[in-house]
Amino acid sequence: MLTQTTTRVLEPSDLGAALAVLESEPVANAFVTSRVQVAGLDPWRLGGEMWGWYADGRLRSLCYSGANLVPVCATPEAVRAFADRARRAGRRCSSIVGPAEPTAELWRLLEPSWGPARDVRAHQPLMVTDRPAADVEPDPQVRRVRKDEMDVIMPACVAMFTEEVGISPMAGDGGLLYQARVAELVGAGRSFARIEDGKVVFKAEIGAATSRACQIQGVWVAPEFRGRGLSETGMAAVLRYALADVAPAVSLYVNDYNTPARAAYRRVGFREVGAFMSVLF
Template identity: 75%
Template sequence: MLSSSAITTRVLEPGDLPAAREVLNRDPVANAFVAARVQVAGLDPWRLGGEMWGWFEDGRLEAMCYAGANLVPLSAGPEAVHAFADRARRQGRRCSSIVGPVGSTALLWRLLEPHWGPAREVRDCQPLMATTEPAREVAPDPLVRRVRRDEMDLLLPACVAMFTEEVGVSPLAGDGGLLYRARVAELVTGGRAFARFEGDRVVFKAEIGAATDQACQIQGVWVDPQFRGRGHAVRGMAAVLDVALREFSPVASLYVNDFNTVARAAYRRVGFAEIGAFMSVLF
Protein backbone atom coordinates (compact mmCIF):
# COMPACT_ATOMS: atom_id res chain seq x y z
CA MET A 1 0.00 0.00 0.00
CA LEU A 2 1.31 3.44 -0.92
CA SER A 3 2.40 5.73 1.87
CA SER A 4 0.74 9.12 2.12
CA SER A 5 3.99 10.77 0.98
CA ALA A 6 3.65 9.01 -2.39
CA ILE A 7 0.44 10.92 -3.15
CA THR A 8 0.41 14.63 -3.92
CA THR A 9 -2.09 17.07 -5.42
CA ARG A 10 -1.10 20.50 -6.71
CA VAL A 11 -1.74 23.12 -9.37
CA LEU A 12 0.11 22.18 -12.54
CA GLU A 13 2.82 24.45 -13.92
CA PRO A 14 4.18 24.97 -17.46
CA GLY A 15 6.85 22.32 -16.87
CA ASP A 16 4.09 19.74 -16.34
CA LEU A 17 2.77 20.19 -19.88
CA PRO A 18 4.21 16.98 -21.41
CA ALA A 19 2.78 14.89 -18.56
CA ALA A 20 -0.57 16.70 -18.83
CA ARG A 21 -0.75 15.93 -22.55
CA GLU A 22 -0.08 12.28 -21.81
CA VAL A 23 -3.07 12.18 -19.46
CA LEU A 24 -5.30 13.97 -21.97
CA ASN A 25 -4.25 11.58 -24.73
CA ARG A 26 -5.53 8.57 -22.76
CA ASP A 27 -9.04 9.48 -23.91
CA PRO A 28 -8.78 12.15 -26.62
CA VAL A 29 -12.50 12.06 -27.40
CA ALA A 30 -13.84 12.52 -23.87
CA ASN A 31 -11.07 15.01 -23.08
CA ALA A 32 -11.40 17.05 -26.29
CA PHE A 33 -12.82 20.17 -24.62
CA VAL A 34 -10.00 20.53 -22.10
CA ALA A 35 -7.32 19.23 -24.49
CA ALA A 36 -8.22 21.93 -27.01
CA ARG A 37 -7.79 24.63 -24.38
CA VAL A 38 -4.45 23.20 -23.28
CA GLN A 39 -3.33 22.97 -26.90
CA VAL A 40 -3.84 26.72 -27.28
CA ALA A 41 -3.04 28.03 -23.81
CA GLY A 42 -0.72 25.50 -22.21
CA LEU A 43 -1.12 25.37 -18.44
CA ASP A 44 -0.97 29.10 -17.74
CA PRO A 45 -4.06 29.79 -15.57
CA TRP A 46 -4.73 33.21 -17.05
CA ARG A 47 -4.68 31.98 -20.64
CA LEU A 48 -6.34 28.68 -19.76
CA GLY A 49 -9.21 30.39 -17.99
CA GLY A 50 -8.68 28.39 -14.81
CA GLU A 51 -6.27 26.18 -12.90
CA MET A 52 -5.34 22.64 -13.81
CA TRP A 53 -5.04 20.47 -10.74
CA GLY A 54 -2.84 17.41 -10.89
CA TRP A 55 -2.95 14.23 -8.82
CA PHE A 56 0.42 12.49 -8.60
CA GLU A 57 1.18 8.94 -7.53
CA ASP A 58 4.85 8.16 -6.87
CA GLY A 59 5.80 11.32 -8.71
CA ARG A 60 3.82 10.45 -11.85
CA LEU A 61 0.87 12.56 -12.98
CA GLU A 62 -2.09 10.18 -13.08
CA ALA A 63 -5.19 12.41 -13.08
CA MET A 64 -6.19 16.03 -13.55
CA CYS A 65 -9.09 18.34 -12.87
CA TYR A 66 -9.74 21.53 -14.82
CA ALA A 67 -11.04 24.20 -12.45
CA GLY A 68 -12.40 27.14 -14.41
CA ALA A 69 -15.93 28.10 -15.41
CA ASN A 70 -16.48 24.33 -15.36
CA LEU A 71 -15.03 21.78 -12.97
CA VAL A 72 -13.93 18.84 -15.12
CA PRO A 73 -12.30 15.64 -13.75
CA LEU A 74 -9.96 13.94 -16.22
CA SER A 75 -8.85 10.29 -15.99
CA ALA A 76 -9.68 10.48 -12.30
CA GLY A 77 -10.16 7.36 -10.19
CA PRO A 78 -11.75 7.42 -6.73
CA GLU A 79 -8.59 8.50 -4.86
CA ALA A 80 -7.96 11.36 -7.25
CA VAL A 81 -11.61 12.44 -7.12
CA HIS A 82 -11.50 12.57 -3.32
CA ALA A 83 -8.38 14.73 -3.50
CA PHE A 84 -9.96 17.08 -6.06
CA ALA A 85 -13.15 17.31 -3.98
CA ASP A 86 -11.14 18.29 -0.90
CA ARG A 87 -9.40 21.04 -2.84
CA ALA A 88 -12.65 22.28 -4.39
CA ARG A 89 -14.42 22.28 -1.03
CA ARG A 90 -11.63 24.32 0.61
CA GLN A 91 -11.57 26.78 -2.28
CA GLY A 92 -15.33 27.22 -2.47
CA ARG A 93 -17.48 27.01 -5.56
CA ARG A 94 -16.27 29.20 -8.40
CA CYS A 95 -17.67 27.21 -11.31
CA SER A 96 -21.06 27.32 -13.00
CA SER A 97 -21.10 23.57 -13.62
CA ILE A 98 -19.37 20.25 -12.99
CA VAL A 99 -19.11 18.15 -16.12
CA GLY A 100 -17.24 15.02 -17.16
CA PRO A 101 -17.43 11.24 -17.44
CA VAL A 102 -20.29 9.80 -15.40
CA GLY A 103 -18.27 7.79 -12.88
CA SER A 104 -15.83 10.44 -11.70
CA THR A 105 -18.32 13.29 -11.98
CA ALA A 106 -20.98 11.47 -9.95
CA LEU A 107 -18.49 10.79 -7.16
CA LEU A 108 -17.17 14.35 -7.26
CA TRP A 109 -20.69 15.72 -6.92
CA ARG A 110 -21.57 13.28 -4.15
CA LEU A 111 -18.61 14.58 -2.17
CA LEU A 112 -19.30 18.25 -2.90
CA GLU A 113 -23.09 18.35 -2.68
CA PRO A 114 -23.18 18.64 1.14
CA HIS A 115 -21.03 21.77 0.84
CA TRP A 116 -22.12 23.23 -2.52
CA GLY A 117 -25.66 21.95 -2.93
CA PRO A 118 -28.30 22.12 -3.99
CA ALA A 119 -27.63 22.24 -7.72
CA ARG A 120 -30.05 23.97 -10.07
CA GLU A 121 -30.18 20.80 -12.15
CA VAL A 122 -28.38 17.47 -12.38
CA ARG A 123 -28.21 15.66 -15.71
CA ASP A 124 -26.88 12.30 -14.68
CA CYS A 125 -26.67 10.63 -18.09
CA GLN A 126 -25.61 12.42 -21.27
CA PRO A 127 -24.54 9.91 -23.91
CA LEU A 128 -21.18 10.68 -25.51
CA MET A 129 -21.39 9.96 -29.23
CA ALA A 130 -18.67 9.84 -31.87
CA THR A 131 -17.94 8.90 -35.45
CA THR A 132 -14.94 8.71 -37.77
CA GLU A 133 -16.90 8.72 -41.01
CA PRO A 134 -19.08 11.28 -42.81
CA ALA A 135 -22.79 10.58 -43.10
CA ARG A 136 -23.52 7.78 -45.56
CA GLU A 137 -27.31 7.63 -45.53
CA VAL A 138 -28.02 11.37 -45.31
CA ALA A 139 -27.13 14.00 -47.91
CA PRO A 140 -25.52 17.09 -46.31
CA ASP A 141 -27.58 20.27 -46.54
CA PRO A 142 -25.84 22.32 -49.27
CA LEU A 143 -27.15 25.56 -47.70
CA VAL A 144 -25.34 25.01 -44.40
CA ARG A 145 -22.16 27.07 -44.50
CA ARG A 146 -19.68 28.94 -42.33
CA VAL A 147 -21.05 32.03 -40.67
CA ARG A 148 -19.32 35.22 -41.79
CA ARG A 149 -18.08 37.86 -39.38
CA ASP A 150 -20.62 40.37 -40.65
CA GLU A 151 -23.40 37.90 -39.72
CA MET A 152 -22.62 37.86 -35.99
CA ASP A 153 -25.70 39.91 -35.16
CA LEU A 154 -27.87 37.42 -37.05
CA LEU A 155 -26.31 34.39 -35.39
CA LEU A 156 -26.22 35.65 -31.81
CA PRO A 157 -30.01 35.53 -31.14
CA ALA A 158 -30.05 31.88 -32.28
CA CYS A 159 -27.11 31.10 -30.00
CA VAL A 160 -28.85 32.77 -27.06
CA ALA A 161 -32.07 30.87 -27.80
CA MET A 162 -30.19 27.56 -27.97
CA PHE A 163 -28.27 28.20 -24.74
CA THR A 164 -31.37 29.30 -22.84
CA GLU A 165 -33.36 26.31 -24.08
CA GLU A 166 -30.56 23.87 -23.29
CA VAL A 167 -29.20 25.23 -20.00
CA GLY A 168 -32.30 26.91 -18.58
CA VAL A 169 -30.79 30.36 -18.04
CA SER A 170 -29.82 33.14 -20.43
CA PRO A 171 -26.12 33.53 -21.25
CA LEU A 172 -26.68 37.29 -21.25
CA ALA A 173 -27.28 37.39 -17.49
CA GLY A 174 -24.62 38.64 -15.10
CA ASP A 175 -22.17 40.53 -17.30
CA GLY A 176 -24.73 41.44 -19.93
CA GLY A 177 -23.45 38.70 -22.20
CA LEU A 178 -19.95 40.10 -22.78
CA LEU A 179 -18.18 36.78 -22.28
CA TYR A 180 -20.78 34.87 -24.26
CA ARG A 181 -20.64 37.31 -27.16
CA ALA A 182 -16.85 37.05 -27.15
CA ARG A 183 -17.05 33.25 -27.27
CA VAL A 184 -19.48 33.31 -30.22
CA ALA A 185 -17.24 35.82 -32.00
CA GLU A 186 -14.25 33.54 -31.40
CA LEU A 187 -16.05 30.61 -33.02
CA VAL A 188 -17.15 32.69 -36.01
CA THR A 189 -13.68 34.19 -36.50
CA GLY A 190 -12.12 30.73 -36.25
CA GLY A 191 -14.39 29.34 -38.96
CA ARG A 192 -16.08 26.96 -36.53
CA ALA A 193 -19.66 28.33 -36.61
CA PHE A 194 -22.07 26.97 -39.22
CA ALA A 195 -25.63 27.85 -40.11
CA ARG A 196 -28.37 27.67 -42.68
CA PHE A 197 -29.93 31.06 -43.31
CA GLU A 198 -33.25 31.84 -44.91
CA GLY A 199 -33.03 35.56 -45.50
CA ASP A 200 -31.79 37.00 -42.21
CA ARG A 201 -33.18 34.11 -40.21
CA VAL A 202 -31.09 31.25 -38.81
CA VAL A 203 -32.91 27.98 -39.50
CA PHE A 204 -30.17 25.61 -38.30
CA LYS A 205 -26.87 26.18 -36.52
CA ALA A 206 -24.04 24.26 -34.88
CA GLU A 207 -20.45 24.90 -33.90
CA ILE A 208 -17.24 22.93 -33.64
CA GLY A 209 -16.62 24.04 -30.09
CA ALA A 210 -13.31 22.28 -29.50
CA ALA A 211 -10.79 20.70 -31.82
CA THR A 212 -7.44 18.97 -31.45
CA ASP A 213 -5.45 16.93 -33.92
CA GLN A 214 -7.12 13.82 -32.48
CA ALA A 215 -10.77 14.74 -31.91
CA CYS A 216 -13.25 17.56 -32.15
CA GLN A 217 -16.52 18.23 -30.38
CA ILE A 218 -19.66 19.57 -32.05
CA GLN A 219 -21.90 21.72 -29.88
CA GLY A 220 -24.77 24.17 -29.95
CA VAL A 221 -26.94 22.20 -32.38
CA TRP A 222 -30.22 24.09 -32.78
CA VAL A 223 -33.13 24.37 -35.20
CA ASP A 224 -35.56 27.28 -35.17
CA PRO A 225 -38.74 25.92 -33.51
CA GLN A 226 -40.85 26.94 -36.49
CA PHE A 227 -38.71 24.78 -38.78
CA ARG A 228 -38.47 21.65 -36.64
CA GLY A 229 -39.67 18.31 -37.93
CA ARG A 230 -38.45 18.96 -41.46
CA GLY A 231 -35.10 17.18 -41.31
CA HIS A 232 -32.95 20.30 -40.92
CA ALA A 233 -31.06 18.85 -37.92
CA VAL A 234 -30.11 15.64 -39.73
CA ARG A 235 -29.02 17.26 -42.99
CA GLY A 236 -27.39 20.16 -41.19
CA MET A 237 -25.41 17.85 -38.94
CA ALA A 238 -24.31 15.85 -41.96
CA ALA A 239 -22.91 19.05 -43.46
CA VAL A 240 -21.10 20.10 -40.27
CA LEU A 241 -19.76 16.57 -39.75
CA ASP A 242 -18.30 16.54 -43.24
CA VAL A 243 -16.31 19.73 -42.56
CA ALA A 244 -15.31 18.57 -39.06
CA LEU A 245 -13.74 15.35 -40.33
CA ARG A 246 -12.25 16.85 -43.45
CA GLU A 247 -10.70 19.97 -41.93
CA PHE A 248 -10.37 19.53 -38.16
CA SER A 249 -9.98 16.04 -36.66
CA PRO A 250 -10.25 12.34 -37.52
CA VAL A 251 -12.95 11.84 -34.87
CA ALA A 252 -16.02 14.01 -34.32
CA SER A 253 -17.96 13.79 -31.07
CA LEU A 254 -20.79 15.37 -29.13
CA TYR A 255 -22.80 14.67 -26.01
CA VAL A 256 -26.54 14.91 -25.63
CA ASN A 257 -29.13 14.64 -22.87
CA ASP A 258 -30.50 11.12 -22.55
CA PHE A 259 -34.07 12.42 -22.50
CA ASN A 260 -33.63 14.16 -25.86
CA THR A 261 -34.70 11.15 -27.91
CA VAL A 262 -35.29 13.21 -31.05
CA ALA A 263 -31.73 14.56 -31.09
CA ARG A 264 -30.22 11.17 -30.29
CA ALA A 265 -32.12 9.61 -33.20
CA ALA A 266 -30.96 12.40 -35.52
CA TYR A 267 -27.32 11.91 -34.55
CA ARG A 268 -27.59 8.16 -35.05
CA ARG A 269 -28.96 8.72 -38.54
CA VAL A 270 -25.89 10.81 -39.35
CA GLY A 271 -23.65 7.99 -38.13
CA PHE A 272 -22.82 8.84 -34.52
CA ALA A 273 -22.66 5.94 -32.05
CA GLU A 274 -22.64 6.04 -28.26
CA ILE A 275 -19.19 5.40 -26.80
CA GLY A 276 -19.68 6.52 -23.20
CA ALA A 277 -21.62 8.97 -21.06
CA PHE A 278 -21.10 12.34 -19.42
CA MET A 279 -22.80 13.91 -16.44
CA SER A 280 -23.47 17.58 -15.80
CA VAL A 281 -24.27 19.41 -12.58
CA LEU A 282 -25.62 22.91 -13.25
CA PHE A 283 -25.62 25.71 -10.68
Protein backbone atom coordinates in the same frame (compact mmCIF):
# COMPACT_ATOMS: atom_id res chain seq x y z
CA MET B 1 2.87 -1.65 -0.13
CA LEU B 2 2.25 1.99 0.68
CA THR B 3 1.47 4.29 -2.24
CA GLN B 4 2.61 7.89 -1.97
CA THR B 5 0.02 10.28 -3.39
CA THR B 6 -0.19 14.04 -3.65
CA THR B 7 -2.29 16.72 -5.31
CA ARG B 8 -1.07 20.11 -6.48
CA VAL B 9 -1.70 22.91 -8.94
CA LEU B 10 0.24 22.19 -12.12
CA GLU B 11 2.75 24.66 -13.52
CA PRO B 12 3.83 25.39 -17.11
CA SER B 13 6.75 22.99 -16.69
CA ASP B 14 4.22 20.15 -16.18
CA LEU B 15 2.75 20.61 -19.67
CA GLY B 16 4.23 17.46 -21.23
CA ALA B 17 3.00 15.21 -18.44
CA ALA B 18 -0.44 16.82 -18.49
CA LEU B 19 -0.79 16.38 -22.25
CA ALA B 20 0.18 12.72 -21.93
CA VAL B 21 -2.75 12.20 -19.55
CA LEU B 22 -5.15 14.22 -21.71
CA GLU B 23 -4.20 12.49 -24.94
CA SER B 24 -4.77 9.03 -23.46
CA GLU B 25 -8.51 9.62 -24.07
CA PRO B 26 -8.66 12.09 -26.97
CA VAL B 27 -12.43 12.06 -27.47
CA ALA B 28 -13.58 12.32 -23.84
CA ASN B 29 -10.91 14.90 -23.02
CA ALA B 30 -11.29 17.09 -26.13
CA PHE B 31 -12.60 20.12 -24.24
CA VAL B 32 -9.78 20.35 -21.72
CA THR B 33 -7.12 19.26 -24.22
CA SER B 34 -8.11 22.01 -26.64
CA ARG B 35 -7.78 24.62 -23.88
CA VAL B 36 -4.39 23.33 -22.74
CA GLN B 37 -2.98 23.08 -26.27
CA VAL B 38 -3.79 26.76 -26.86
CA ALA B 39 -3.08 28.25 -23.43
CA GLY B 40 -0.68 25.85 -21.73
CA LEU B 41 -0.97 25.56 -17.95
CA ASP B 42 -0.58 29.20 -16.97
CA PRO B 43 -3.77 29.88 -14.94
CA TRP B 44 -4.26 33.39 -16.36
CA ARG B 45 -4.15 32.19 -19.97
CA LEU B 46 -5.96 28.93 -19.24
CA GLY B 47 -8.81 30.65 -17.44
CA GLY B 48 -8.40 28.46 -14.37
CA GLU B 49 -6.11 26.11 -12.53
CA MET B 50 -5.17 22.58 -13.54
CA TRP B 51 -4.95 20.28 -10.56
CA GLY B 52 -2.80 17.18 -10.81
CA TRP B 53 -3.03 13.98 -8.78
CA TYR B 54 0.18 12.00 -8.46
CA ALA B 55 0.74 8.40 -7.35
CA ASP B 56 4.31 7.21 -6.78
CA GLY B 57 5.63 10.37 -8.39
CA ARG B 58 3.68 9.96 -11.62
CA LEU B 59 0.90 12.28 -12.82
CA ARG B 60 -2.18 10.09 -13.29
CA SER B 61 -5.28 12.31 -13.07
CA LEU B 62 -6.23 15.93 -13.71
CA CYS B 63 -9.01 18.32 -12.79
CA TYR B 64 -9.60 21.59 -14.62
CA SER B 65 -10.93 24.23 -12.22
CA GLY B 66 -12.21 27.28 -14.07
CA ALA B 67 -15.68 28.32 -15.22
CA ASN B 68 -16.30 24.56 -15.23
CA LEU B 69 -14.93 21.92 -12.88
CA VAL B 70 -13.86 19.00 -15.08
CA PRO B 71 -12.32 15.74 -13.81
CA VAL B 72 -9.97 14.14 -16.34
CA CYS B 73 -8.96 10.46 -16.24
CA ALA B 74 -9.82 10.69 -12.55
CA THR B 75 -9.41 7.58 -10.41
CA PRO B 76 -11.61 7.22 -7.29
CA GLU B 77 -8.67 8.29 -5.12
CA ALA B 78 -8.05 11.31 -7.33
CA VAL B 79 -11.74 12.29 -7.19
CA ARG B 80 -11.62 12.34 -3.39
CA ALA B 81 -8.49 14.49 -3.47
CA PHE B 82 -10.02 16.89 -6.01
CA ALA B 83 -13.23 17.12 -3.95
CA ASP B 84 -11.22 18.03 -0.85
CA ARG B 85 -9.41 20.79 -2.71
CA ALA B 86 -12.62 22.09 -4.32
CA ARG B 87 -14.43 22.11 -0.98
CA ARG B 88 -11.66 24.11 0.68
CA ALA B 89 -11.52 26.62 -2.19
CA GLY B 90 -15.29 27.11 -2.35
CA ARG B 91 -17.43 26.98 -5.46
CA ARG B 92 -16.23 29.29 -8.22
CA CYS B 93 -17.58 27.37 -11.23
CA SER B 94 -20.94 27.50 -12.98
CA SER B 95 -20.97 23.76 -13.64
CA ILE B 96 -19.30 20.42 -13.00
CA VAL B 97 -19.02 18.39 -16.19
CA GLY B 98 -17.14 15.31 -17.29
CA PRO B 99 -17.30 11.54 -17.69
CA ALA B 100 -20.35 10.33 -15.79
CA GLU B 101 -18.80 8.03 -13.18
CA PRO B 102 -16.09 10.31 -11.72
CA THR B 103 -18.34 13.36 -12.07
CA ALA B 104 -21.12 11.64 -10.13
CA GLU B 105 -18.70 10.76 -7.33
CA LEU B 106 -17.26 14.28 -7.32
CA TRP B 107 -20.76 15.72 -6.99
CA ARG B 108 -21.68 13.25 -4.23
CA LEU B 109 -18.73 14.50 -2.22
CA LEU B 110 -19.32 18.19 -2.97
CA GLU B 111 -23.11 18.36 -2.75
CA PRO B 112 -23.26 18.73 1.07
CA SER B 113 -21.25 21.97 0.86
CA TRP B 114 -21.95 23.13 -2.69
CA GLY B 115 -25.56 22.06 -3.16
CA PRO B 116 -28.24 22.32 -4.13
CA ALA B 117 -27.63 22.39 -7.87
CA ARG B 118 -29.97 24.15 -10.27
CA ASP B 119 -30.04 21.06 -12.47
CA VAL B 120 -28.32 17.66 -12.56
CA ARG B 121 -28.08 15.79 -15.86
CA ALA B 122 -26.77 12.46 -14.71
CA HIS B 123 -26.56 10.64 -18.04
CA GLN B 124 -25.62 12.44 -21.26
CA PRO B 125 -24.60 9.90 -23.92
CA LEU B 126 -21.24 10.66 -25.54
CA MET B 127 -21.47 9.95 -29.26
CA VAL B 128 -18.71 9.79 -31.85
CA THR B 129 -18.07 9.06 -35.51
CA ASP B 130 -15.04 9.05 -37.78
CA ARG B 131 -16.77 8.99 -41.17
CA PRO B 132 -19.22 11.13 -43.15
CA ALA B 133 -22.93 10.37 -42.99
CA ALA B 134 -23.75 7.39 -45.20
CA ASP B 135 -27.54 7.60 -45.23
CA VAL B 136 -28.21 11.33 -44.85
CA GLU B 137 -27.47 13.86 -47.58
CA PRO B 138 -25.70 16.97 -46.20
CA ASP B 139 -27.73 20.17 -46.46
CA PRO B 140 -26.00 22.20 -49.21
CA GLN B 141 -27.27 25.44 -47.65
CA VAL B 142 -25.39 24.92 -44.38
CA ARG B 143 -22.21 27.00 -44.53
CA ARG B 144 -19.70 28.80 -42.35
CA VAL B 145 -21.05 31.90 -40.66
CA ARG B 146 -19.26 35.05 -41.84
CA LYS B 147 -17.73 37.58 -39.45
CA ASP B 148 -20.18 40.23 -40.64
CA GLU B 149 -23.13 38.00 -39.63
CA MET B 150 -22.72 38.24 -35.86
CA ASP B 151 -26.01 40.12 -35.55
CA VAL B 152 -27.71 37.27 -37.43
CA ILE B 153 -26.22 34.35 -35.51
CA MET B 154 -26.34 35.83 -31.98
CA PRO B 155 -30.15 35.63 -31.46
CA ALA B 156 -30.08 31.96 -32.46
CA CYS B 157 -27.15 31.28 -30.11
CA VAL B 158 -28.92 33.00 -27.22
CA ALA B 159 -32.14 31.07 -27.92
CA MET B 160 -30.25 27.76 -28.04
CA PHE B 161 -28.34 28.45 -24.82
CA THR B 162 -31.46 29.57 -22.95
CA GLU B 163 -33.41 26.54 -24.13
CA GLU B 164 -30.60 24.11 -23.31
CA VAL B 165 -29.23 25.51 -20.05
CA GLY B 166 -32.35 27.13 -18.62
CA ILE B 167 -30.92 30.62 -18.13
CA SER B 168 -29.96 33.37 -20.57
CA PRO B 169 -26.27 33.83 -21.38
CA MET B 170 -26.99 37.57 -21.41
CA ALA B 171 -27.42 37.63 -17.62
CA GLY B 172 -24.66 38.87 -15.34
CA ASP B 173 -22.22 40.67 -17.62
CA GLY B 174 -24.79 41.52 -20.27
CA GLY B 175 -23.59 38.67 -22.43
CA LEU B 176 -20.10 40.04 -23.07
CA LEU B 177 -18.28 36.77 -22.40
CA TYR B 178 -20.82 34.74 -24.35
CA GLN B 179 -20.71 37.10 -27.31
CA ALA B 180 -16.90 36.95 -27.26
CA ARG B 181 -17.02 33.15 -27.38
CA VAL B 182 -19.48 33.16 -30.30
CA ALA B 183 -17.28 35.68 -32.12
CA GLU B 184 -14.24 33.49 -31.47
CA LEU B 185 -15.89 30.47 -33.09
CA VAL B 186 -17.15 32.54 -36.03
CA GLY B 187 -13.68 33.99 -36.52
CA ALA B 188 -12.13 30.53 -36.41
CA GLY B 189 -14.51 29.26 -39.09
CA ARG B 190 -16.16 26.81 -36.68
CA SER B 191 -19.68 28.28 -36.64
CA PHE B 192 -22.13 26.88 -39.20
CA ALA B 193 -25.68 27.77 -40.14
CA ARG B 194 -28.41 27.63 -42.71
CA ILE B 195 -29.67 31.19 -43.07
CA GLU B 196 -32.84 32.07 -44.95
CA ASP B 197 -34.02 35.67 -45.44
CA GLY B 198 -31.69 36.87 -42.70
CA LYS B 199 -32.91 34.29 -40.19
CA VAL B 200 -31.07 31.28 -38.83
CA VAL B 201 -32.96 28.07 -39.58
CA PHE B 202 -30.28 25.62 -38.36
CA LYS B 203 -27.00 26.17 -36.55
CA ALA B 204 -24.19 24.29 -34.83
CA GLU B 205 -20.60 24.95 -33.84
CA ILE B 206 -17.43 22.94 -33.59
CA GLY B 207 -16.45 23.92 -30.07
CA ALA B 208 -13.49 22.04 -28.64
CA ALA B 209 -10.97 21.04 -31.30
CA THR B 210 -7.66 19.19 -31.20
CA SER B 211 -5.68 17.43 -33.89
CA ARG B 212 -7.24 14.11 -32.87
CA ALA B 213 -10.85 14.94 -32.00
CA CYS B 214 -13.38 17.74 -32.03
CA GLN B 215 -16.76 18.28 -30.44
CA ILE B 216 -19.93 19.62 -32.06
CA GLN B 217 -22.07 21.78 -29.80
CA GLY B 218 -24.96 24.20 -29.88
CA VAL B 219 -27.10 22.26 -32.34
CA TRP B 220 -30.34 24.17 -32.83
CA VAL B 221 -33.24 24.35 -35.27
CA ALA B 222 -35.63 27.30 -35.24
CA PRO B 223 -38.89 26.10 -33.59
CA GLU B 224 -41.06 26.74 -36.63
CA PHE B 225 -38.77 24.55 -38.77
CA ARG B 226 -38.58 21.55 -36.46
CA GLY B 227 -39.84 18.15 -37.54
CA ARG B 228 -38.56 18.52 -41.11
CA GLY B 229 -35.28 16.61 -40.73
CA LEU B 230 -33.16 19.75 -40.85
CA SER B 231 -31.15 18.67 -37.80
CA GLU B 232 -30.07 15.52 -39.63
CA THR B 233 -29.12 17.12 -42.93
CA GLY B 234 -27.55 20.05 -41.09
CA MET B 235 -25.51 17.78 -38.86
CA ALA B 236 -24.39 15.77 -41.87
CA ALA B 237 -23.09 19.01 -43.39
CA VAL B 238 -21.26 20.11 -40.23
CA LEU B 239 -19.81 16.61 -39.85
CA ARG B 240 -18.43 16.81 -43.39
CA TYR B 241 -16.71 20.12 -42.61
CA ALA B 242 -15.38 18.78 -39.28
CA LEU B 243 -13.82 15.66 -40.77
CA ALA B 244 -12.36 17.52 -43.74
CA ASP B 245 -10.95 20.52 -41.91
CA VAL B 246 -10.64 19.87 -38.17
CA ALA B 247 -10.10 16.34 -36.83
CA PRO B 248 -10.44 12.65 -37.72
CA ALA B 249 -12.95 11.95 -34.92
CA VAL B 250 -16.06 14.02 -34.24
CA SER B 251 -18.02 13.80 -31.00
CA LEU B 252 -20.92 15.36 -29.15
CA TYR B 253 -22.89 14.67 -26.00
CA VAL B 254 -26.64 14.93 -25.64
CA ASN B 255 -29.21 14.75 -22.86
CA ASP B 256 -30.53 11.21 -22.49
CA TYR B 257 -34.13 12.44 -22.41
CA ASN B 258 -33.75 14.13 -25.82
CA THR B 259 -34.88 11.07 -27.74
CA PRO B 260 -35.43 12.82 -31.10
CA ALA B 261 -31.91 14.29 -31.07
CA ARG B 262 -30.30 10.98 -30.14
CA ALA B 263 -32.18 9.27 -32.97
CA ALA B 264 -31.19 11.99 -35.45
CA TYR B 265 -27.51 11.73 -34.51
CA ARG B 266 -27.61 7.94 -34.86
CA ARG B 267 -29.05 8.32 -38.37
CA VAL B 268 -26.18 10.64 -39.26
CA GLY B 269 -23.77 7.92 -38.10
CA PHE B 270 -22.88 8.80 -34.50
CA ARG B 271 -22.63 5.91 -32.05
CA GLU B 272 -22.68 6.00 -28.25
CA VAL B 273 -19.30 5.28 -26.66
CA GLY B 274 -19.82 6.48 -23.10
CA ALA B 275 -21.63 9.09 -21.05
CA PHE B 276 -21.03 12.51 -19.56
CA MET B 277 -22.70 14.14 -16.59
CA SER B 278 -23.39 17.82 -15.96
CA VAL B 279 -24.21 19.59 -12.71
CA LEU B 280 -25.47 23.15 -13.33
CA PHE B 281 -25.50 25.91 -10.73
